[in-house]
């Protein structure tokens with residue numbers, strides 16, 4: 594199932610191809626289990642990164658997204674299991690998130706099958722789970738999962754909603770808009786808890802910084818230049834404010850996002 598991390602044969606030179614090198618275990622937790630229908634890979638380069646013109650592009654995107662939602666569910670479930678002493682309110686936030694992400698997995702599966710695809714059709718990455726679950730503290734996990742990955746997802750999903758509406762596909766726009774409503778709540782409960790924690794224990798800011806540094810390093814290892822170059826989603830200020838970011842944080846994010854924008858101004862297409 595996981596061909597990419599097989600060790601090299603004894604006595605042979607390590608494979609120099611980046612996609613064949615094992616991921617740094619210091620930065621990644623063990624991959625979550627998948628049944629035999631799935632082929633799990635470690636790096637973006639090993640996925641089928643079909644071009645926007647490929648007839649299977651949307652099928653592959655939907656398959657990938659279905660597995661990413663599963664990662665969201667698995668991360669929240671791990672937080673519930675790993676931090677049983679956490680505030681009740683926070684644990685309720687994780688439990689609700691598990692429920693939402695499970696619904697998202699099923700939504701994406703229905704859409705995948707509606708497009709003629711099937712579970713296991715394409716290789717999948719579990720990088721979100723592997724990066725997030727590697728963080729040892731709640732501050733670290735919430736910083737990476739909710740405040741970074743899912744906050745980035747708000748921009749991406751909002752962009753897809755707008756594109757679908759402009760393309761005259763209200764059904765698809767509604768599909769993603771319902772997901773967006775849930776994702777805003779996932780970012781919001783984490784932002785609220787993190788702000789309270791930092792107010793009470795300012796040293797936790799160091800933990801946030803440390804978690805972000807490790808996550809950025811790990812993300813780079815998985816995605817490589819190929820998986821991130823030219824990827825740009827305009828910051829969705831309205832969703833981010835609703836999700837508990839301040840106006841200053843939104844402005845800073847918009848500035849950073851613009852720096853990564855492709856020169857021709859084209860946004861990505863379901864990437």
Ligand SMILES: [Fe+2]
Nearest residue numbers: 662665694697
């Ligand atoms: Fe989700």
Ligand SMILES: [Fe+2]
Nearest residue numbers: 665743776779
């Ligand atoms: Fe989420």
